[in-house]
Amino acid sequence: MAGTGLSGAAALAGVGATPLSRDSGVSTTALACRAILAALDDAGLGVGDVDGIATHRVGDSSPPWVVGPALGITDPAWHLDQFGGGGVSHAVIGQAALAVAAGVADVVVCYRAINARSEFRMGGQGRAPAGAFDLQYQAPYGLLAPVQHYAVPARAHMQAYGTTHEHLGAIAVRQRAHAAANPRALKRDPITLDDYLASPWISEPFRLLDCCLETDGACALVATSAERARDLRRPPVDIAAAAWAGGHSTYSPPAPGGLGDDLTTSSAARLAPRLYAMAGLGPDDVDVAELYDCFTWTVVVQLEDYGFCRKGEGGPFAASEALGIGGELPVNTHGGFLSEGYVHGINHVAEAVGQLRGDAGPRQVDGAEVALSTGQPGHILAGTSALLLTAGR
Template identity: 60%
Template sequence: MTLRDRVAVAGVGRTELSKNSGVSTLTLALRAIRAALDDAGLSLRDVDGVATHGVGDSAPAPVVAAALGIRDVAFMLNQSGGGGLSATVVGYAAAAIATGQAEVVVCWRAINARSEFRMGGTGRDAPPLAEFQYQVPYGYLAPPQQFAMLARELLDGGALDERVLGTVSVTQRANAARNPRAMLRTPLSLDDYLASPWVVEPLRLLDCCLETDAAVALVLTSAARARDLARPPVLIRAFATGGGDTLYSTRRTTLAPSAAALMAPRLFGAAGLRPEDIDVAELYDAFTPLVPLQLEDYGLCPPGGAAEFILAGQTAIGGRLPVNTHGGHLSEGYVHGLNHVAEAVDQLRGDAGDRQVAGARTALVSAQPGYVGGVTSALILGGSR
């Protein structure tokens, strides 16, 4: 059974993006869910499914379901894991609706990642990864350290240089300047990027995503029901997962291409589309090297052509394939991937204001491409306008 166009995103809700929300992750989740239901024109009485992911830093699905007053939860997804799972929350919820397990599912990610549980910060439980015991003695713990290894391989191999990484950061900041929700809106130049301090060489401060307190929620229901609701439905054309290797896998001799390269043919096949059919791409950008990597791994530019594609301005609004039109994790805020889905919905509804991509009908949304936790996922969404 195909998922294609059977389920739709009917509502989107967001809280403010900030460095200190002043409230719990449960409160953030409930505020975003309420906003998403209002956007869809639905009520709490309509909800019979809940779905989220987290790494011990959020309000779990059973707690949120109870707080919403859902007495008989027909579908519940409470995934333990990070950014590689961000698309699975939506994909699995869509599958539950398509197979009749639930009728209306709310998906969310709530995180106090600046004021409370910082990624890689102290005071956290060790992740349940066997290789972690081999990292701790060397102080190799935080995400910037991990992804610096990928950046070093790409730079040393000649696939990228600092101008390319800088252009990713500068271009996404220009997009964020058009986004009233974005945390960082001051324009950047390449000189600004080059002057930013090292975090873990070769990654500078402006190569790294923001630490953000926020929540984003989506309401999913059948495409047939969504057509009668308050907002234009955005259809889920395809969903796929992939992976199996991590940064430390003994099966890998190189870090590129990523797990997304293996998954991409299945994703596009499920959608009945080709990479050149994508109008806008919201690519997981915890760190700048992930953008050129995924452009090639998803076939969105020619093999070996990501650097030229980016430097030529093709990922800017008005370019061949606008990427991270909201500013992405680098400049809008880091809501662990779900804000990318919300931005794709805005684009396909025509709700993106000054950052709207003209004629956007199809969007690719990717999760972290599999390096941490060994899993990746992605969605292709289609507009109905």
């Protein structure tokens, strides 16, 4: 499996996180520092080893030029303050791998810190809605929250392919069952399909239990060269591929190859071929997948667009036993954003690393060697990003 491009150049050597909650009681700066220190400790490194620092945010969190100095890191050789949400969550780590591969930085800490329940709730609740650029054509009609933006393609997918509420509900039920084996998860009490169907509508076809949790917390990862990672404390996890794909605004013009007019296909359909090619791997090689689940339906569309099933079959596939811990493709083994908590993407990478190290305890996927972790798959003013990770030797 010969990789190309970035494949194998960088590795993830440390993982750290704060507890998840609905009210952290502390600043995003404090959350970021706690997660970074935990990740460095995990790797057996200190702040003096760090020469790169990277995050993404949407105006809701502490930037690298605050968090770095707060830890005494006043002159990083490389830094990244990426604007954006879940679509760029994995791009941050991909860009850290680029910096390491280029020799610009040796040890990069990547973090995301949010008080997404207690301070800055997604969707503009209590704040002036964003109305710039393409949102100027949506905000005046009350199309303001992510749940609405994803409801529209989900409804289109249901009509086009017969995807059902029960398919979506099965995702919520299974991920809750996974979370029961995850002490970090915010929601661990089992739910049934009846519970799902009885939960209140938010924006059809989504009910409350289709939606991710609003969460306070932070998570951090340490990226370094694959070579150096092998000298550190914990088993290395190699970045076998990092890939990006272009924007999929709901207004994408009818340019050649454009997907903008197809609500039922996400930007992941464009990203997946280059991700797999870089790693020299394919969907059949993936042992565990952490798929961006801001809402249940994004799991359905990504199962299709990452090549795990045919277009239109994502609903039945998602509802099958295949996605369980012992199944052919365990998905969102920590409970995902739906039940573990929402750290905007990076906690999926953390779970993937844990699975590849064999650290996942009762939810461990036996023999996990290859993990896919994905960002928000497009549809909302953004492209997407994803990582393929492999257990280091």
